[in-house]
Amino acid sequence: MIWNLFKKDKDEDPTLELGKKIQTALQKSEQDKREAEKMVKTIETWAADAVIDNYAEFFPNAHLSFYRDKYKQTAFIDYEKIKAEHGSKLSSDVFENCEKVVQGYKNQIELQKSQVILFEKLYKEHVKTKQKYDAMLARNKRNEEMEKHNQKLQEMNNNTRGLGDIYKDEYSLEDINREFADQETYFEELHKLKQQYGDDSNFDSAIAYKDEIDKISNKL
Numbered sequence: 001m002i003w004n005l006f007k008k009d010k011d012e013d014p015t016l017e018l019g020k021k022i023q024t025a026l027q028k029s030e031q032d033k034r035e036a037e038k039m040v041k042t043i044e045t046w047a048a049d050a051v052i053d054n055y056a057e058f059f060p061n062a063h064l065s066f067y068r069d070k071y072k073q074t075a076f077i078d079y080e081k082i083k084a085e086h087g088s089k090l091s092s093d094v095f096e097n098c099e100k101v102v103q104g105y106k107n108q109i110e111l112q113k114s115q116v117i118l119f120e121k122l123y124k125e126h127v128k129t130k131q132k133y134d135a136m137l138a139r140n141k142r143n144e145e146m147e148k149h150n151q152k153l154q155e156m157n158n159n160t161r162g163l164g165d166i167y168k169d170e171y172s173l174e175d176i177n178r179e180f181a182d183q184e185t186y187f188e189e190l191h192k193l194k195q196q197y198g199d200d201s202n203f204d205s206a207i208a209y210k211d212e213i214d215k216i217s218n219k220l
Helices: 002-006 014-054 065-072 079-089 092-157 173-197 205-219
Strands: none
Touching (some): 014 065, 014 173, 173 205
């Protein structure tokens, strides 16, 4: 389940743990975006097949793979034109079934495109968090080095002021943890939506699913 991706390892250093979680989230959002983009192409191919199958008599030699592959490049894109020119020549049952299927595929495509936008936004948010995390590590390392110098000076002149204090962390571990926790909630929301809509065979549910995805995306 989604929350297992961010499960805390026992006794792991909190700073290292956060770094691993951010890296995992980066990889997952990037992978999810690629999968959604790939799914758009796949559904477009299915939709083209549906158009060709239902309007087969207007696609000469469509039973041959060479011609079918050629027709599939434009069949879905030109569906409205094909429907306007030849829809009246089909039986009402065939016409209505094709219209229902193609519209269903259109809904699914729009859903996947919304997910692409959401995952791209999440990726960018994770990148920003990673930059803050890296900057925090760099500052911590610099402060440690400065503290070593401070200790040497203390030994020499009993100076009680830590030179490392002049470097103030712009982002603390707590701040970054809080920011990343907010981002994790989007994954949890997506997981719940997938449980609610993901296995629904009703094409129309894709519209409601897409609306929920867009709401999450708009929060970012």
